[in-house]
Amino acid sequence: MNSSTRATAVGVFVFIGLLCIAYMTVKLGKMELFASDGFELTARFTNISGLRVGADVEMAGIPVGRVQSIALHRTETDTLAVVTMRFDRDLKLPDDTIASVKTAGLIGDKFIAVTPGGSPDILPRGGEISDTEPAVDLGSLISKYAFGDVKK
Numbered sequence: 001m002n003s004s005t006r007a008t009a010v011g012v013f014v015f016i017g018l019l020c021i022a023y024m025t026v027k028l029g030k031m032e033l034f035a036s037d038g039f040e041l042t043a044r045f046t047n048i049s050g051l052r053v054g055a056d057v058e059m060a061g062i063p064v065g066r067v068q069s070i071a072l073h074r075t076e077t078d079t080l081a082v083v084t085m086r087f088d089r090d091l092k093l094p095d096d097t098i099a100s101v102k103t104a105g106l107i108g109d110k111f112i113a114v115t116p117g118g119s120p121d122i123l124p125r126g127g128e129i130s131d132t133e134p135a136v137d138l139g140s141l142i143s144k145y146a147f148g149d150v151k152k
Contacts, residue, residue, distance in 0.1 A: 038087045039125040040068060043099040043112075044080045047134035051101055051110040057085045059114045064089055067112065085112060093129075094119040101135035110135060 048070065057065035065087035073082045085099075096117030101110055114129075123129065 038065065038089065040084055040086050041093070041123060041125075041127055041129055042082055042084050043129040043132050044073065044082050045099075045101060045132050045134050046078070046080060047137065048081045048083060048101050048110070049135040049137055050103075051081075051083070051112070051135065055109065056111040057087065057114060058111055059091070059116070064091060064114070083112065085114075093123045095121045095123050095127075096131060097123065097129050098131045098133065099129045100133035103135075 051067065051070065053067050053070055055067045056063045057067065065085050068084040068086040070084075071082045073080045083099075093114070094117045096119040098115045098117065100113045100115070102113045103110055117131075
């Protein structure tokens with residue numbers, strides 16, 4: 001094998017390796033290179049402790065989207081977290097759908113679980129899920145139990 005053939009083979013091998021690294025970076029980084037045909041919905045939570053942009057949105061344990069953005073919304077009486085979720089699939093969610101912040105495992109990552117209701121009315125694209133359940137703060141529950149503030 002002469003040196004030019006060897007150099008070409010090494011170049012092709014390096015190029016394929018770089019393509020593999022780029023593919024894995026996009027997949028593991030949960031990046032989207034091409035826009036999907038999905039849609040966005042928002043939800044307002046009183047507490048999203050530990051939820052991050054890019055977290056899964058699941059329905060019946062199946063990933064159906066991702067958290068697109070998180071922002072604070074202040075009113076005269078409250079400060080709420082507004083979570084924008086991007087759904088990958090063309091789902092028809094009833095307007096009484098419940099969005100809950102859940103934990104995967106005991107100390108795992110946070111995700112949003114979406115539970116559809118029974119209403120015949122469907123949420124429009126860009127709509128808002130009005131029924132939400134905030135994240136459970138295990139630290140405050142343990143401290144209440146440890147210091148005797150738990151009401152029976």
